[in-house]
Amino acid sequence: MHTDARRVEAGDIPASTSWPVELKSVSVTYPNGTKALQDVSLRIEPGEMVSIVGLSGSGKSTLIRTINGLVQATDGTVTVGPHEITGLSGRRLREARGHIGMIFQGFNLAERTDVFHNVLVGRFAHSSPFRTLLGLPTKADRELALRALDSVGMLEKVWARANALSGGQKQRVAIARALTQQPSIMLADEPVASLDPPTAHGVMRDLRRINGERGLTVLINIHLMDLARQYTTRMIGLRDGAVVYDGPAGAATDADFEQIYGRPIQSDDTLDARA
Amino acid sequence: MTTGELAVPARPTNRFRTALIVAAFVAFTVATCIPAIGGIDLDVGAIVRNWRNGAGKMLQLLQPNFAFLPRTWAPMLETLQMALVGAVASAIVSVPITLWAASPTNPNSWTRITVRTLVNIVRSVPDLVFATVLVAMVGVGALPGVLTLFLFNIGIVVKLVSEAIDSSDHGYMEAGHAAGGTQLQINRVTALPQTWPLFANQWLYTLELNVRISAILGIVGAGGIGRILDERRAFYAYGDVSVIILEILVVVILIEIMSNLLRKRLV
Numbered sequence: 433m434h435t436d437a438r439r440v441e442a443g444d445i446p447a448s449t450s451w452p453v454e455l456k457s458v459s460v461t462y463p464n465g466t467k468a469l470q471d472v473s474l475r476i477e478p479g480e481m482v483s484i485v486g487l488s489g490s491g492k493s494t495l496i497r498t499i500n501g502l503v504q505a506t507d508g509t510v511t512v513g514p515h516e517i518t519g520l521s522g523r524r525l526r527e528a529r530g531h532i533g534m535i536f537q538g539f540n541l542a543e544r545t546d547v548f549h550n551v552l553v554g555r556f557a558h559s560s561p562f563r564t565l566l567g568l569p570t571k572a573d574r575e576l577a578l579r580a581l582d583s584v585g586m587l588e589k590v591w592a593r594a595n596a597l598s599g600g601q602k603q604r605v606a607i608a609r610a611l612t613q614q615p616s617i618m619l620a621d622e623p624v625a626s627l628d629p630p631t632a633h634g635v636m637r638d639l640r641r642i643n644g645e646r647g648l649t650v651l652i653n654i655h656l657m658d659l660a661r662q663y664t665t666r667m668i669g670l671r672d673g674a675v676v677y678d679g680p681a682g683a684a685t686d687a688d689f690e691q692i693y694g695r696p697i698q699s700d701d702t703l704d705a706r707a
Numbered sequence: 708m709t710t711g712e713l714a715v716p717a718r719p720t721n722r723f724r725t726a727l728i729v730a731a732f733v734a735f736t737v738a739t740c741i742p743a744i745g746g747i748d749l750d751v752g753a754i755v756r757n758w759r760n761g762a763g764k765m766l767q768l769l770q771p772n773f774a775f776l777p778r779t780w781a782p783m784l785e786t787l788q789m790a791l792v793g794a795v796a797s798a799i800v801s802v803p804i805t806l807w808a809a810s811p812t813n814p815n816s817w818t819r820i821t822v823r824t825l826v827n828i829v830r831s832v833p834d835l836v837f838a839t840v841l842v843a844m845v846g847v848g849a850l851p852g853v854l855t856l857f858l859f860n861i862g863i864v865v866k867l868v869s870e871a872i873d874s875s876d877h878g879y880m881e882a883g884h885a886a887g888g889t890q891l892q893i894n895r896v897t898a899l900p901q902t903w904p905l906f907a908n909q910w911l912y913t914l915e916l917n918v919r920i921s922a923i924l925g926i927v928g929a930g931g932i933g934r935i936l937d938e939r940r941a942f943y944a945y946g947d948v949s950v951i952i953l954e955i956l957v958v959v960i961l962i963e964i965m966s967n968l969l970r971k972r973l974v
Contacts, residue, residue: 500885529887540882542897544904549896550879556896557887564892606882613886 450478450649451513451531451616453499458508460494460673468494470673471508476666479647481640483660483681486670487693492653495670496619499651500532501525513616530557533610537622539602543595547586547605550594551577554612573612580608584638600631607638617649618642624659629703636663657689658702764945771953772946779935779954786931787958789849789924790917793856798910800857801864802899805906808865809872811880812894823869830862834920838929852921852929859920860913864906871905872898904973911966918962922955 453476460469468491476482486492497503498510501517510517515528533554541550555573556564563569569577581587584604594602603623610618620639624632640663643650654660660667660681667684669677669692677684677692686697693701806812808822834855841851879901883893925933932951939947 502881502885526887526889529885532885532887534882534885536878536882538878540878542879542901545897545900549900553879553883553888553893553896554886556883556889556892561889561892565895567895609882609886619885 449513449616450647452476452478453617453649453651454511455495455498456509456511458495458498458505458510460491460498460503461506468503468673469498469505472673472675473508474668474675474678476649476651478649479643480666481643481650481664482652482666482668483664484651484653484668484670485655485657485660485677485689485692487655490670491673492655492670493621494673496534496621496651496653499617499619500529500534526557530613531616532619533613533615533617534619534621535603535606535610535623537625539599539606539626541594541602541605541609544593546591546593547581547597548577548590550605551581551609551612554580554609557613576614577608577612580611581605583611584608598631599627600634603627603631603635604638607635607642611642615648618651620650620652622653622655624654624656624703632659632703639663656701656703657684657686657697658704660684767945768949768952770946771949772944773950775939775944775947775950776954779932779951782925782932782935783954783958785849786918786921786925786933789852789856789921789931790914793853793860793917793921794910794914796853797857797860797864797913798906801861801868801910802906804861805865805868805872805902806894806898808869811872811875811877812890812898814890822865826862826865829858830866832858834859835923835927838924839927842928847928847930849930852924852931855924855929856913856917856921860917863913863916864909867909868902868905872902875902875905877901907973908970911970915959915962915966918959919955 453474455472455474458469458472459467461467472491472495484492484495494503498505499512499517501510501520505518508518512528512532515524515531517525517528520528542553552569552573555569555576559570559573578587578590581590584607586601586604586608589597589601589605594605597605618639623639624635627635636659639650639652642648650664652660652664661684662682664681667677667679667681668675669688671692671694677688679688689701690696804822804826808819808826810816810819813819813822837855837858838851841854845851845854877898879897880893883897888896921929921931922933922936925931925935926937928934932955936948936951939951
């Protein structure tokens with residue numbers, strides 16, 4: 433606690449060590465019979481910046497949600513750092529999730545709550561439920577939240593209600609919420625799909641900066657090929673719940689994308705063509 | 708713009724549904740017209756034969772005895788107190804029960820179904836039955852009235868707000884779970900501020916409702932203005948009765964105006 437406070441004063445949020453992710457023969461079948469993932473195996477090293485590419489319905493969202501246990505794998509094992517997510521439930525799953533940050537396409541902020549309390553959600557797993565109930569965050573939690581907001585340039589909006597923010601600002605607050613967890617890995621599920629092109633680039637730059645400065649493992653679901661090429665170093669292609677591409681992102685050719693999508697490239701597969 | 712004939716696709720028709728609606732309409736009409744299978748035997752002629760009885764009372768009612776007004780202050784104050792105490796007490800208790808009864812805020816289906824069943828049982832009992840039973844249990848006065856309003860309000864708030872929570876968008880819950888929060892933490896920090904306007908709306912509604920209901924509850928001995936209303940009616944003092952009715956009308960309208968003003972500031 434004491435050292436944390438001092439590092440906070442030094443101006444950065446103390447990042448925990450970065451974690452690897454390993455999936456071994458992971459399959460997910462939903463109760464309605466949909467096979468969302470089929471026998472997916474992959475390993476992501478600590479500090480990698482990975483994009484997961486595929487059409488909607490290809491299993492991207494399911495894949496990223498098996499990593500923090502929001503979706504339980506029906507088969508296979510998911511290991512994140514020291515935790516085998518597939519074997520966890522209850523308190524121990526919540527503890528593991530506390531180290532896994534996540535941002536969403538729809539931002540998932542509590543719209544009627546102010547930015548400060550939305551960001552404090554990131555401290556849930558790290559603070560006593562008693563304090564949360566009384567609405568009394570510790571001084572260290574408060575500092576972490578404010579530093580995280582400052583690092584995404586949203587500190588001046590700390591007392592604004594979430595529904596008063598623009599889309600790009602909301603996603604920045606969501607990033608601050610995830611950073612407040614002091615995560616060891618960052619998941620992003622279509623983080624820019626609801627944003628206009630300049631804002632989308634801004635959010636992608638934020639994610640790249642987090643990866644670069646903190647050495648944090650970052651996984652981004654995305655269907656826009658130009659953003660995947662420009663901002664990530666490794667690309668995993670999904671089609672019908674199976675991995676069909678795994679290689680460097682920058683060097684991925686249009687043909688590679690056509691193979692992942694299973695159809696010719698269209699104009700709305702790139703952000704800049706839409707703009 | 709081209710001027711040719713537009714190729715409008717044929718509007719889909721659903722003959723089966725139309726036939727079903729017609730059949731239901733016919734069945735309903737038949738059922739309501741035959742007393743033996745559910746229709747009510749109405750004798751419209753009774754109005755013609757008896758209207759003179761009512762006319763006398765109406766004439767008396769049209770001459771309110773305003774001299775009686777000072778004697779109504781205390782019972783009216785008691786009614787307002789009952790309404791307010793009932794509404795506030797139920798508002799406090801309704802929060803945890805409602806969050807328990809809605810599926811986004813309580814993923815455990817067993818406790819949820821239990822709470823919902825209990826609330827539905829409470830809701831299915833008419834308020835006058837509660838009042839009658841409670842008067843027998845705790846005696847005549849304001850207490851059975853307040854308890855009746857409390858139970859009645861819990862039923863309304865929990866039912867309406869928990870259904871509103873069920874049907875509202877709750878993406879923020881996923882973020883809370885992803886951050887490793889317990890359901891209690893998520894409810895406290897995000898769900899509560901998010902659903903607070905839904906609650907406040909229903910709380911104000913129960914306050915309005917309570918003033919109206921507690922005027923009636925006095926008839927079975929549960930205190931307030933209703934008791935004096937029943938007493939004056941029993942003495943055939945229709946001038947006094949009409950003053951009481953007017954007073955209730957004024958108070959109900961005032962409360963509605965106030966709660967409408969508050970409601971506008973909620974959103």
